Every structure is written in structure tokens, then in C-alpha cells.
Amino acid sequence: MSILLEFSMFPTDKGESVSVYVSKIIKMIDESGVAYQLTPMGTIVETNTMDEALEIIKKSYLVLEKDCSRIYSSLKFDIRQGKTNRLKAKIASVESKIGKVSK
Amino acid sequence: MSILLEFSMFPTDKGESVSVYVSKIIKMIDESGVAYQLTPMGTIVETNTMDEALEIIKKSYLVLEKDCSRIYSSLKFDIRQGKTNRLKAKIASVESKIGKVSK
Amino acid sequence: MSILLEFSMFPTDKGESVSVYVSKIIKMIDESGVAYQLTPMGTIVETNTMDEALEIIKKSYLVLEKDCSRIYSSLKFDIRQGKTNRLKAKIASVESKIGKVSK
Amino acid sequence: MSILLEFSMFPTDKGESVSVYVSKIIKMIDESGVAYQLTPMGTIVETNTMDEALEIIKKSYLVLEKDCSRIYSSLKFDIRQGKTNRLKAKIASVESKIGKVSK
Numbered sequence A, B, C, D: 001m002s003i004l005l006e007f008s009m010f011p012t013d014k015g016e017s018v019s020v021y022v023s024k025i026i027k028m029i030d031e032s033g034v035a036y037q038l039t040p041m042g043t044i045v046e047t048n049t050m051d052e053a054l055e056i057i058k059k060s061y062l063v064l065e066k067d068c069s070r071i072y073s074s075l076k077f078d079i080r081q082g083k084t085n086r087l088k089a090k091i092a093s094v095e096s097k098i099g100k101v102s103k
Helices: A017-032 A050-065 A087-098 B017-031 B050-065 B086-097 C019-032 C050-065 C086-098 D019-032 D050-065 D086-098
Strands: A001-009 A035-039 A042-048 A070-080 B002-011 B037-038 B042-046 B070-079 C001-013 C035-039 C040-048 C068-079 D002-011 D034-038 D044-047 D070-080
Touching: A001 A017, A001 A050, A001 A087, A001 B086, A017 A035, A017 A050, A017 D086, A035 A087, A035 B070, A035 D034, A035 D086, A042 A050, A042 A087, A050 A070, A050 B050, A070 B037, A070 C050, A087 B002, A087 C040, A087 D019, A087 D034, B002 B050, B002 B086, B017 B037, B017 B042, B017 B050, B017 C086, B037 C035, B037 C086, B042 B050, B042 B086, B050 B070, B086 C035, C001 C019, C001 C086, C019 C035, C019 C040, C019 C050, C035 C086, C040 C050, C040 C086, C050 C068, C050 D050, D002 D019, D002 D050, D002 D086, D019 D034, D019 D044, D034 D086, D044 D050, D044 D086, D050 D070
Parallel strands: none
Antiparallel strands: A001 A042, A001 A070, A035 A042, A070 B070, B002 B042, B002 B070, B037 B042, C001 C040, C001 C068, C035 C040, C068 D070, D002 D044, D002 D070, D034 D044
């Protein structure tokens, strides 16, 4: 089982720059030991169970809750049985079809 | 505290029409007693705590898990402290500014 | 052809309440003549062509661009050939399966 | 002006594996010359204008349209005035605050 969760979460009451808050969430994820990849638009975590993925969402919220009166989050799940290590495998699958990726 | 969660969740291994699966999730939400609104693009639930909102996501997943080998979900949260009953209040706020909504 | 587009778009540099800005977008959509439904988490428009849907996104952006230095938007498309009037039909399909919806 | 668009787009009438279709979109993006980054959950493009970003969405749709009777897409924009090259700069900003990223 591979659960991929891509998400961003940020306060909307703290002005234009929110990287201080986003960094706190990334730090929590990094220290949690879960497999993850940071992107320019969010964070992708891969877990084996739905409970682990939901725990990451909950902890991210708790990081912001004390300081922020309004929080927005956009998320997507891609859940697939019988697969693992898709943080790497999905990009490799595309690469094998078109020859290279990104620049 | 008002937690608004808008989400859709559906199998991608069951062909073009997935309303049978989506209906099972709506039925579970309806029976759960949470405040919700069904839209043409998903379901919006309002809860007082993050735990309740995450429980809805988990139960939705469990509804599909047994039958589906690949599941996709798109979600967004709008969380605001010191507010309640925003399933109705947010639309009323826009209505008060522009005079009417929808058609 | 039925193109359903659900989206929200708002500034993140204007503090906690953004209903003044959101209302300007809804007013533009209402005056555009496109079929739409306002929800507590965004707006759903239905068009017959991709060009019309993208035009709504562009005009929404133009409504905010002059006043806002940072803008966030979350969107999803559900595009289906051989269907029409899905703003109403999708909810009716679920209702026919579970007996009622929303509360 | 920096327009970051993160999106995924795929058919839902083609069964569990859709990498053949996704690869066609990535190939189009790669050949378009736009700055982009492929992730395990989608593609992030950076453009200077909204028109360029919407053109990528339209072309992605056209890649799938001929073969697919139902198409789903999830997208998010982060638009910021007075900034450039954020495909790299946003991650660097987090790295400078927490010391490292990803694993």
C-alpha cells in the first residue's frame, strides 16, 4: 500500500510572506521520520497507512493553530494498493516513457 | 472554531461512472450526523475540531478501500477561529455585498 | 460536453477577511452569464468549452490583480463528454441512490 | 511577476494506470520551453503571465481530449508580484530557515 499525500497549509492572516510558518511544518515533518519531498508548491509525504497520513495533517495544523486565526490548506491523495516507494517510482515511470524530466 | 472541509474522493480503477462509490461516502456522511452540504463537485462538511474532520476523511477512505485498488482525493480546508455556522454564513456574507447569488 | 470547474481565488496579503475581494469575483461571474453555483468553499461554473472555463479563471485573476500582491487559487475540473447540465444532474444522481442529500 | 501553477490532469475512464496519458502531457510541457518541475503528484510550471499558464492547461486538456471521455484535474496557483525564479527560490527560503530539506 502506498499513500501519497501532497499538501500545503498556511495562515492567511499573517500577510504576504508565510515562509516562517511553512518552515515550522516542514521541520515537524522532517523530524517525524516520514518519507517526504519538498516542492515549490507543497510537501509530498508517502505513508503505508491512512492513519499515518492523517496524523501528518493533524500535526501540521497543531503547528499553526496557536498563532494563526485563519488557516487554509489544499491537499490531494493518490492511494494505490500493491505498490511502494512511489515518491521515486512515479517519476521514473514517466521518465521511461519520455526520456527525461524537468530542467 | 469552524473547520470547513471540502473534498471529493473516488476510485480511478472503476471506469467513467463512479456515482455508486461516491453515494456510499455521502450515505456514511449523512448517517454520521455532521453538518454537510453536497455540491456538484464534492462535499463540504463543517466541524468544530480537526479530529472530527479527519475522521470523516478516514471513514470515506474505509468505504472505498475494500473494493478499490486506486483512490484519488482532492481536499481543501478553511479553518477559522471564533466563527461558527459558516456553511450558511459565508454565502450570506457574499450575498450581502453583491445582492444575490447563483442562478 | 460538460466542463465543471470548481475554484476559489483570494489574496493572501489582505488579512483574515477577504470577502470583499471574493465578492468582486462572484459579481463578475454573475454578470458573465455563465451557469454557476456558489458554495461555502468556492464557486462551481459549468461551460461547454475549455476556452470559456479558462476565460473565467483569467477574468477572476484580473479582478484581483490590480489590488493584490499575492494571490492563491485552488481549482478542480471534472470534464465529461456527452453530458450536459451536470450542475444539477450530479446531485440528482446521488439523491436517486441514497434517497436524500444535505441538511 | 511569478506565476506558479501546480497541477495534475488524467483520464478516469482508462483504468488504474494512466502514466501513458500523463507522459503525453509532460512531453508537451517539456517541448513548450516553459520552466517546470515534475513531482510524484503533478507538474509545477512557472510563467510570467497568466495567459502562458492558462495555455499550458489548455494544451494539456487537448492532449487528452481526443482519447478520453472523462478527465479530472486538480490545480493550484501561487501568484506573486515582484518575484521571479520561485521554482528554486521557495525551497531555498525554507532551507535557510530549517537547515536542510527532503531526504
